[in-house]
Amino acid sequence: MEKGGLDSAGREFKNAEEMWREQVGDDHSKKTEWYRQGVGYWEGVEASTNGVLGGYAQVNEPDIMGSEAFLKQLLSERFPDAANGQRHLVVLDCGSGIGRVSKNLLIRYFNEVDLLEPVSHFLETARESLAPENHMISDTHKATNFFCVPLQEFTPEAGRYDIIWVQWCIGHLTDDDFVSFFKRAKDQKGLPVELFAVKMYALTTELPKKVHRTRSKVQANRPGVIK
Incomplete structure (x- = not known):
């Protein structure tokens, strides 16, 4: 069932399709500009935890704790060996930013971590932060590749990844590019055993239309698996 809604400027749309026609339409240059503006915003943000979390650096610790609980369960169920x-x-x-999640979580559980991020100064900060001389978990846990490529243009190497985080x-992609990425990324080590871990903020469906509530009051931001 189609749902209408408002964009951040308060404009009302009957459904998502109408919104995307307004934003990008069928014009490739318009779509390119839409993505350019998105990256342009982050290019003006400082490469720090506070910067990438929009001024809410205090979110970092509970976020990592919640993700770790999810990841430990996932690994024990899917990869007991x-x-x-x-x-x-x-x-x-994906969308690794300054390597916040890679450094605080992923590199402790994975032998190799590849980082994908379109904002160059974020990625360079991640590269420095995760360099062996600055952050060494062990000889068998390391950041391997740093890809400065937008998610909508990236195709994961076939058969390389156990988990794509x-x-x-993902909300920075158009709907079509959202679907396209998952199609390009599905050729991994025997899917559906290997999974996508997707973490997003989302409002519960019980919220009345046009009512805004703080994230702290909404049961959202829980990592989940897309099979």
């Missing part, structure tokens, strides 16, 4: 070192795990961190960035 990894706990005793019998499996070499590789993860792709997508946090707080």
Whole structure:
């Protein structure tokens, strides 16, 4: 069932299709500009935890704790042989920013972490932060590749990743590019055993239309698996 809604400027649309026609239409240059403006915003943000979290640096610790609980359950259910070192795990961190999630979480559980981020000064900060001389978990856990490429243009290497971690960035894609990314990324080590971990903020369906509530009052921002 189609739902209407408002954009951030208060304009009302009958459905998502109408909104996307207004934003990008069928004009490739208009779509390119839409993405350019999105990246342009983040290019003006400082490469720090406070910067990438929009001034809410205090969110970092509870976010990592929640993601770790989810990840530990996922690994124990799907990759039990990894706990005793019998499996070499590789993860792709999409929209990695300054490497906040890679550094505080993923690199502790995966042998290799690849980072994907379109904002160059974020990625360079991640590269420096995750360099062996600055952040060494062990010889068998490392950041391997740093891709400065937009998510909508990236195709994951076939068969490389055990988990593709997508946090707080999938909403920066158009609906068509959202679907296209998952189609391009599905050729991994025997899907559906290998999974996409997607973490987003979302309002519950019980909220009345046009009513805004703080994130702290909404049961949202829980990581989930897309099969």
